[in-house]
Amino acid sequence: MTLATLLDAVEVSKLRQANYNAQIVDRTDVHDELTILRVRPDHGITEFAPGQYSVMGLGMWEPRVPDCEDEHLEEKDLRRIVKRAYSFSCSMLDRSGCLRRPAEFPYFEFYVVLVRQGEEHPPGLTPRLFALGPGDRLFVGPKATGHYTLERVQPDDDVILVATGTGEAPHNAMVAHLLSSGHRGRIVTITCVRQRRDLGYTEIHRQLELAHANYRYLTLTTREPENLDASRRDFVGKQYLQECFESGDFERDSGVRLDPGRTQVFLCGNPAMIGAPRHDANGETCFPRPVGMIEILSRRGFRPDEKSHPGNIHYEKYW
Ligand SMILES: Cc1cc2nc3c(=O)[nH]c(=O)nc-3n(C[C@H](O)[C@H](O)[C@H](O)COP(=O)(O)OP(=O)(O)OC[C@H]3O[C@@H](n4cnc5c(N)ncnc54)[C@H](O)[C@@H]3O)c2cc1C
Numbered sequence: 484m485t486l487a488t489l490l491d492a493v494e495v496s497k498l499r500q501a502n503y504n505a506q507i508v509d510r511t512d513v514h515d516e517l518t519i520l521r522v523r524p525d526h527g528i529t530e531f532a533p534g535q536y537s538v539m540g541l542g543m544w545e546p547r548v549p550d551c552e553d554e555h556l557e558e559k560d561l562r563r564i565v566k567r568a569y570s571f572s573c574s575m576l577d578r579s580g581c582l583r584r585p586a587e588f589p590y591f592e593f594y595v596v597l598v599r600q601g602e603e604h605p606p607g608l609t610p611r612l613f614a615l616g617p618g619d620r621l622f623v624g625p626k627a628t629g630h631y632t633l634e635r636v637q638p639d640d641d642v643i644l645v646a647t648g649t650g651e652a653p654h655n656a657m658v659a660h661l662l663s664s665g666h667r668g669r670i671v672t673i674t675c676v677r678q679r680r681d682l683g684y685t686e687i688h689r690q691l692e693l694a695h696a697n698y699r700y701l702t703l704t705t706r707e708p709e710n711l712d713a714s715r716r717d718f719v720g721k722q723y724l725q726e727c728f729e730s731g732d733f734e735r736d737s738g739v740r741l742d743p744g745r746t747q748v749f750l751c752g753n754p755a756m757i758g759a760p761r762h763d764a765n766g767e768t769c770f771p772r773p774v775g776m777i778e779i780l781s782r783r784g785f786r787p788d789e790k791s792h793p794g795n796i797h798y799e800k801y802w
């Protein structure tokens with residue numbers, strides 16, 4: 484028997500009542516390990532800027548889906564809430580296929596991948612989130628946070644939204660906002676995933692491309708057969724974002740030139756893709772290895788946006 488099953492139903496019900504403030508109103512599984520959750524907070528939908536995030540949380544007493552790394556809970560942990568940050572994603576189109584601003588939807592939308600195995604400790608939240616369905620309750624943070632927003636984007640700027648995996652979530656909200664507010668510059672979303680099935684919003688992006696001449700949706704994969712099997716005639720190897728930008732493929736496929744004078748780039752997801760620099764003791768900028776997108780863009784004249792020094796590279800690391 485696990486410690487969690489030691490809490491009786493009455494105590495679990497009291498804990499849920501005391502700690503939860505929102506309800507799942509819809510769950511659309513892209514596949515077993517990737518889902519789109521729509522959540523309605525009891526306190527109503529709070530305002531958020533496209534690109535911002537909130538938190539979701541569940542009690543450690545909640546059940547986890549099977550086949551996840553074992554978790555050894557101590558008695559003192561049982562009544563704790565595990566909370567994690569999640570970017571606001573966006574449905575972009577309403578039921579009749581009309582483009583809507585993120586704030587026009589009567590729910591928060593989150594795009595979540597199931598982490599079965601942690602790096603340093605067993606994953607606390609996603610094995611529990613994936614056990615929920617419509618009607619189930621959870622904790623959602625009362626406000627939106629974060630500086631990964633479109634604040635610096637001017638109406639004629641080209642905007643490039645670069646993501647790995649669920650790092651696409653905030654870009655969906657940004658795309659809905661930019662297109663619905665008549666943004667005049669070009670907008671390109673480019674997302675790299677293991678397999679095509681990990682692209683949960685493709686159909687909507689394709690509809691938006693058809694309806695808006697200034698919008699492009701590009702995708703890369705790294706674990707499809709053509710990425711892995713060198714004996715295939717269509718073998719292309721793993722397609723990483725860094726190579727795509729370095730080789731000129733991005734500019735060719737998107738039709739957008741990497742001009743730092745009129746382009747804002749947004750990077751979200753895997754920290755190794757982003758490659759955020761640090762400053763050494765002498766104030767020199769040191770880039771991590773393997774090479775990340777910030778180093779590649781810096782060589783092309785872009786610079787990270789900082790409070791004290793505005794720039795045209797914006798980034799959000801997911802871990
Ligand atoms: C600002 C911010 C916004 C975020 N938005 C999202 C989002 O919209 N969707 C989402 O799925 N996650 C998002 N995350 C990650 C999220 O907060 C959790 O870390 C993640 O859902 C896993 O939670 P966990 O408790 O199961 O495992 P954790 O203990 O939190 O993570 C364990 C390990 O899983 C890996 N991991 C975590 N998140 C991801 C991910 N998204 N994709 C690939 N590997 C990952 C990392 O290796 C991490 O060390 C965001 C994180 C931050 C900081």
Ligand SMILES: NC(=O)c1ccc[n+]([C@@H]2O[C@H](COP(=O)([O-])OP(=O)(O)OC[C@H]3O[C@@H](n4cnc5c(N)ncnc54)[C@H](OP(=O)(O)O)[C@@H]3O)[C@@H](O)[C@H]2O)c1
Pocket residue numbers: 516596597598599600647648649675676677678681704705706721723724725752753755756757773
């Ligand atoms: N996506 C799935 O189908 C799947 C299935 C089961 C479990 N999971 C779990 O979900 C979590 C996240 O998976 P995820 O696929 O969404 O996110 P992810 O592991 O961050 O991978 C997303 C994409 O980023 C690529 N990538 C990895 N390192 C990179 C780097 N240094 N620079 C540029 N790109 C890089 C990956 O390529 P690589 O192929 O080289 O990794 C992949 O194409 C993991 O815990 C995983 O175990 C995912």
